[in-house]
Amino acid sequence: MGTIPTMHQVDTAFLRRLRSRDEQAWFELWEAFGPVVRGTLARWGNGRLGEETLRDLTQDTLVALSDSIDRFDPQRGVRFSTWLLAIAKHVLGDEMDRRYAQKRGGGKRGASLDDEWMGEARVPQPDDEYERRVMAAKVHAAIRSTQKRSEFVHFEAYRMRVLESKQGREIGELLGVSEPTVTRHCQRVREALRTELAVAIEQWSYTDDERSEPGRAGLADDDAAFDDALGEIWRAQEELIARDIAARDEARRRAGPGGGGRART
Amino acid sequence: MQGLEWLIAVVAMIAVSVALVALGIVFGRLGILTASLVKHWAKTLVLLFTDLVRFVGGIVVGVVLLPVSLGRLVIMRPKPALEALKSSGRETLIALKSLCSAAFLRPMQILGLGALATHVATRLRIALGEQPETRATPAEFVGYTILRELARGGSGARLFVAEPDNKTRRRLKFPSGFVVIKSFDFDDGTQAAEMLREGRALDAARKLGLVLDHEASERRFHYVMRYYEGIDLGRFVRSMHEAAGDEGLDRERLVLVGSLVRDIVATLRDWHDAGLWHKDIKPENAIVHEGRATLVDLGLVTPLASHMTLTTHGTEYFRDPELVRQALRGARVSEVDAARFDLYGAGAVLYFALEGTFPAHGVLSSFKKKSPACLQWIARRAMADFDRRYRDAEEMLADLDRALLGWDPAAVRPADLPSMGGGGETETQTEEQAFLAKTMPKEPTPRTDVAPALRPPDGRLLERPRVEVTDWWTGAYSVVSVRPLPPSLADSQRRGLGVAVAVMVAALGALGIVIYIWLWNEGIVDLPWS
Numbered sequence: 204m205g206t207i208p209t210m211h212q213v214d215t216a217f218l219r220r221l222r223s224r225d226e227q228a229w230f231e232l233w234e235a236f237g238p239v240v241r242g243t244l245a246r247w248g249n250g251r252l253g254e255e256t257l258r259d260l261t262q263d264t265l266v267a268l269s270d271s272i273d274r275f276d277p278q279r280g281v282r283f284s285t286w287l288l289a290i291a292k293h294v295l296g297d298e299m300d301r302r303y304a305q306k307r308g309g310g311k312r313g314a315s316l317d318d319e320w321m322g323e324a325r326v327p328q329p330d331d332e333y334e335r336r337v338m339a340a341k342v343h344a345a346i347r348s349t350q351k352r353s354e355f356v357h358f359e360a361y362r363m364r365v366l367e368s369k370q371g372r373e374i375g376e377l378l379g380v381s382e383p384t385v386t387r388h389c390q391r392v393r394e395a396l397r398t399e400l401a402v403a404i405e406q407w408s409y410t411d412d413e414r415s416e417p418g419r420a421g422l423a424d425d426d427a428a429f430d431d432a433l434g435e436i437w438r439a440q441e442e443l444i445a446r447d448i449a450a451r452d453e454a455r456r457r458a459g460p461g462g463g464g465r466a467r468t
Numbered sequence: 469m470q471g472l473e474w475l476i477a478v479v480a481m482i483a484v485s486v487a488l489v490a491l492g493i494v495f496g497r498l499g500i501l502t503a504s505l506v507k508h509w510a511k512t513l514v515l516l517f518t519d520l521v522r523f524v525g526g527i528v529v530g531v532v533l534l535p536v537s538l539g540r541l542v543i544m545r546p547k548p549a550l551e552a553l554k555s556s557g558r559e560t561l562i563a564l565k566s567l568c569s570a571a572f573l574r575p576m577q578i579l580g581l582g583a584l585a586t587h588v589a590t591r592l593r594i595a596l597g598e599q600p601e602t603r604a605t606p607a608e609f610v611g612y613t614i615l616r617e618l619a620r621g622g623s624g625a626r627l628f629v630a631e632p633d634n635k636t637r638r639r640l641k642f643p644s645g646f647v648v649i650k651s652f653d654f655d656d657g658t659q660a661a662e663m664l665r666e667g668r669a670l671d672a673a674r675k676l677g678l679v680l681d682h683e684a685s686e687r688r689f690h691y692v693m694r695y696y697e698g699i700d701l702g703r704f705v706r707s708m709h710e711a712a713g714d715e716g717l718d719r720e721r722l723v724l725v726g727s728l729v730r731d732i733v734a735t736l737r738d739w740h741d742a743g744l745w746h747k748d749i750k751p752e753n754a755i756v757h758e759g760r761a762t763l764v765d766l767g768l769v770t771p772l773a774s775h776m777t778l779t780t781h782g783t784e785y786f787r788d789p790e791l792v793r794q795a796l797r798g799a800r801v802s803e804v805d806a807a808r809f810d811l812y813g814a815g816a817v818l819y820f821a822l823e824g825t826f827p828a829h830g831v832l833s834s835f836k837k838k839s840p841a842c843l844q845w846i847a848r849r850a851m852a853d854f855d856r857r858y859r860d861a862e863e864m865l866a867d868l869d870r871a872l873l874g875w876d877p878a879a880v881r882p883a884d885l886p887s888m889g890g891g892g893e894t895e896t897q898t899e900e901q902a903f904l905a906k907t908m909p910k911e912p913t914p915r916t917d918v919a920p921a922l923r924p925p926d927g928r929l930l931e932r933p934r935v936e937v938t939d940w941w942t943g944a945y946s947v948v949s950v951r952p953l954p955p956s957l958a959d960s961q962r963r964g965l966g967v968a969v970a971v972m973v974a975a976l977g978a979l980g981i982v983i984y985i986w987l988w989n990e991g992i993v994d995l996p997w998s
Binding site: 226227229230234343346347350351354355356359366376377378379380437438441444445448 | 789792793796797825828829831832833834841845848849852853856857881882883884888
């Protein structure tokens with residue numbers, strides 16, 4: 204049984220890193236939420252946005268995020284997910300305006316990123332799937348971070364237990380260790396996961412509601428419930444991203460020959 | 469029948485069988501030779517006909533231009549008249565050269581004296597005051613016949629499949645097969661940065677002995693490598709998964725794709741030993757040819773000791789996230805163990821081989837299809853965090869060998885892998901590897917001359933070092949292994965009529981002796997000395 208500690212200093216520290224243009228911080232942000240933004244833009248685009256456009260818009264979102272980070276005030280009570288969504292929507296709206304302007308024969312309208320969309324008035328309403336994706340992205344970031352910190356064998360033992368639902372004895376047989384050793388490996392990873400999850404949640408949550416999400420998802424309960432909840436989110440996130448990728452591949456196939464492969468960048 | 473008669477009958481049957489087989493080989497080879505000759509003659513006859521047409525055309529145009537020139541002179545336009553006269557002269561010269569070619573060069577080529585004919589032609593051109601062809605026109609390469617153009621790669625270079633002529637083959641010591649020419653031309657839109665990068669790659673490829681030939685001029689440079697006619701690993705694996713369905717690959721296919729990934733890792737081991745980093749490991753960059761996977765696309769190859777800043781080039785999902793992180797940090801190549809970035813790519817390729825799709829979540833990607841735990845383990849270990857993955861390709865290779873050796877990866881546990889300190893066979897394997905290391909050349913050798921192996925190639929070959937006799941007369945042999953073989957092997961593999969004819973003559977001789985003994989035994993003939 205564990206609880207998520209409140210670590211307000213973490214989110215401000217991360218914001219500070221973002222504001223000081225710390226490349227690592229931006230990379231972490233992108234690694235965690237890039238797929239969410241891309242998936243969301245793709246859903247909004249409803250198949251009308253090509254792969255290149257999606258990639259550009261996702262990058263534009265990051266640039267817009269970078270532009271507005273200095274003006275972002277976490278004390279306003281806006282959820283991190285909403286903030287991210289607002290920026291993505293703004294970028295998409297700008298792209299739509301540009302397309303309409305082009306149709307009319309005009310040039311590109313200059314983008315303006317005012318602080319207005321940080322307030323409640325123009326906040327776009329995120330749907331459940333979007334919120335699930337953001338939450339799963341935070342959990343996934345925590346898993347990634349734990350994987351980095353853990354011994355490879357320990358983490359694999361935990362993965363087999365949680366994701367592949369293997370019994371301790373079976374895992375022990377595969378790894379050539381005893382069942383109690385497997386249990387110890389899993390316990391170590393679980394503890395590390397709880398810590399990393401607390402960091403990730405605090406890092407990317409700006410309201411109490413966001414901070415309480417892991418608890419509501421079962422991640423604050425006893426070990427068995429924690430494992431179940433984590434496994435479920437892990438699998439769900441994988442499925443979401445797999446669906447995004449399948450949609451992208453389908454779009455590439457529709458685009459014709461040469462569009463099927465992943466391009467070197 | 470008595471004992472001696474039985475013996476004679478058995479020996480006679482053996483001799484007849486051997487003679488028949490040798491005869492078959494001789495006729496087969498003669499057939500191939502005849503077909504090559506017919507093809508050569510047909511080609512030369514077409515050229516002869518072209519020469520004759522050119523001769524007739526040149527004479528006609530030359531003659532027609534004479535009255536034109538005269539007419540212009542009559543109407544007091546001396547300059548155009550002179551131009552027409554010059555044109556007439558040029559056409560006549562072309563006609564004469566074509567006649568010369570048809571009367572002299574082509575017959576020589578028909579007689580198999582092509583090299584002499586080319587030499588004479590060159591001398592003739594010089595004698596006629598022409599410059600010999602030193603620089604090829606775009607998409608033409610001296611010594612090569614372009615067969616077709618391939619799709620452009622990521623670097624924007626033009627890729628041509630070509631056939632070297634006999635002279636070039638001799639120069640390159642490349643007796644058979646086709647080549648691929650990678651050409652960079654400013655006139656084709658190549659950028660200076662791309663040229664520079666490719667120049668680096670060329671150096672690297674030369675170091676590995678992968679480049680057969682290269683040439684640079686002011687506007688263009690190209691290099692030549694062996695062409696592998698096959699399909700890329702991406703297509704190969706996808707087709708296997710389509711055939712296998714959602715259940716995943718069966719044991720035989722698993723061993724096969726595992727062996728192909730092993731080929732890639734073995735190549736990486738040699739490249740890393742040579743101080744090079746491929747940087748773009750992905751299924752599309754490996755060609756499956758005769759049951760082996762060959763790593764291609766040298767566009768991003770970088771020396772591991774390079775002082776250049778890391779760049780994020782590579783392919784999504786097969787590129788190590790750590791590479792991006794380090795590049796963002798501004799790290800130099802020499803400051804990181806860049807060879808491990810390739811190992812991530814190799815792990816991602818193994819994941820792709822087992823799943824039929826790429827690892828969207830890197831090391832956190834789940835395996836949806838049924839595949840052996842040890843292969844999943846190897847893929848994850850290769851994609852693990854930078855400090856937790858395999859130390860080098862050798863370590864990954866040892867794990868792959870262990871997984872594939874017994875032809876049943878499902879029977880191997882992760883605990884049995886050498887990297888986990890498991891497996892009683894480790895010592896034996898080390899002995900085998902020591903034997904291979906002792907008998908094979910140590911320096912990195914090109915994969916251009918790897919002998920075709922039976923499928924699946926590697927696991928079985930490593931069970932026991934296999935010795936192949938290369939010369940029965942001298943007793944020379946080489947060890948057949950998964951390691952790249954020395955370039956000289958290709959020469960020794962050249963097939964001719966000599967051995968087959970010798971076997972046939974020996975068999976016929978033996979048959980003659982047997983018949984003679986039989987006749988003597990029957991009392992029909994006497995022994996020469998009796």
